[in-house]
Amino acid sequence: MADLFDQLNDDNRQRQLIAEGAVCLPGFALEYVPTILEALGPIVEQAPFRHLVTPGGHTMSVAMTNCGSLGWVSDRRGYRYQERDPLSDNAWPAMPEIFLTLAQKAASEAGYQRFKPQACLINQYLPGSKMSLHQDKDENNKAAPIVSISLGVSATFLFGGLRRDDPCQKLILQHGDVVVWGGASRFCFHGVQTLKDSEHSLLGRRRLNITFRQIY
DNA sequence: GAGTCGCG
DNA sequence: AACC
Numbered sequence: 001m002a003d004l005f006d007q008l009n010d011d012n013r014q015r016q017l018i019a020e021g022a023v024c025l026p027g028f029a030l031e032y033v034p035t036i037l038e039a040l041g042p043i044v045e046q047a048p049f050r051h052l053v054t055p056g057g058h059t060m061s062v063a064m065t066n067c068g069s070l071g072w073v074s075d076r077r078g079y080r081y082q083e084r085d086p087l088s089d090n091a092w093p094a095m096p097e098i099f100l101t102l103a104q105k106a107a108s109e110a111g112y113q114r115f116k117p118q119a120c121l122i123n124q125y126l127p128g129s130k131m132s133l134h135q136d137k138d139e140n141n142k143a144a145p146i147v148s149i150s151l152g153v154s155a156t157f158l159f160g161g162l163r164r165d166d167p168c169q170k171l172i173l174q175h176g177d178v179v180v181w182g183g184a185s186r187f188c189f190h191g192v193q194t195l196k197d198s199e200h201s202l203l204g205r206r207r208l209n210i211t212f213r214q215i216y
Numbered sequence: 217g218a219g220t221c222g223c224g
Numbered sequence: 225a226a227c228c
Binding site (some may be wrong): 077 | 227228
């Protein structure tokens with residue numbers, strides 16, 4: 001009975017406007033999931049997930065890697081995008097065609113037709129992982145949106161305003177959901193609440209978040 | 217002094 | 225609260 005209710009609920013989830021310029025597209029990535037997971041294998045083999053350190057000296061609970069021509073990194077010196085993986089000094093793995101296609105399709109669906117993603121940040125959340133409220137401010141191109149794909153275990157996404165103390169909306173992001181934000185909401189604070197310990201049939205106890213950004 | 221993709 |  002609960003399963004039936006959940007299923008109906010899922011089917012009824014609709015495109016949701018979060019704020020001006022920000023939208024959630026439930027299940028938008030579902031049809032691409034097998035291809036995405038296949039493409040992720042060689043990426044994490046070449047550039048394994050690692051826990052980055054913030055400029056303040058704290059280790060992030062989320063494990064990260066990148067693909068694409070630029071990757072986001074953090075260390076004691078600050079946040080930045082760079083062409084090479086600091087672990088290997090190699091270029092980041094290429095962005096798979098399907099990633100580019102999906103990111104552009106989602107951006108277009110949200111009203112951003114000129115999105116040219118250069119950076120793809122892949123975040124792995126295990127139970128207990130979280131992402132504190134922050135703004136994405138390291139991109140040179142301030143007009144391009146952010147495209148975020150959720151896979152695996154559901155998480156509560158916090159979407160606030162332009163000031164840290166603005167109230168946050170809570171969105172439950174499920175496997176296959178895509179969130180796009182840009183325009184007036186491009187610099188909204190956002191974060192992810194501590195991942196609870198639960199199991200997803202395809203990905204186990206993990207949540208993967210794949211985000212796309214245009215840097216220049 | 218200002219800000220914080222972190223912690224208490 | 226420490227570090228930039």
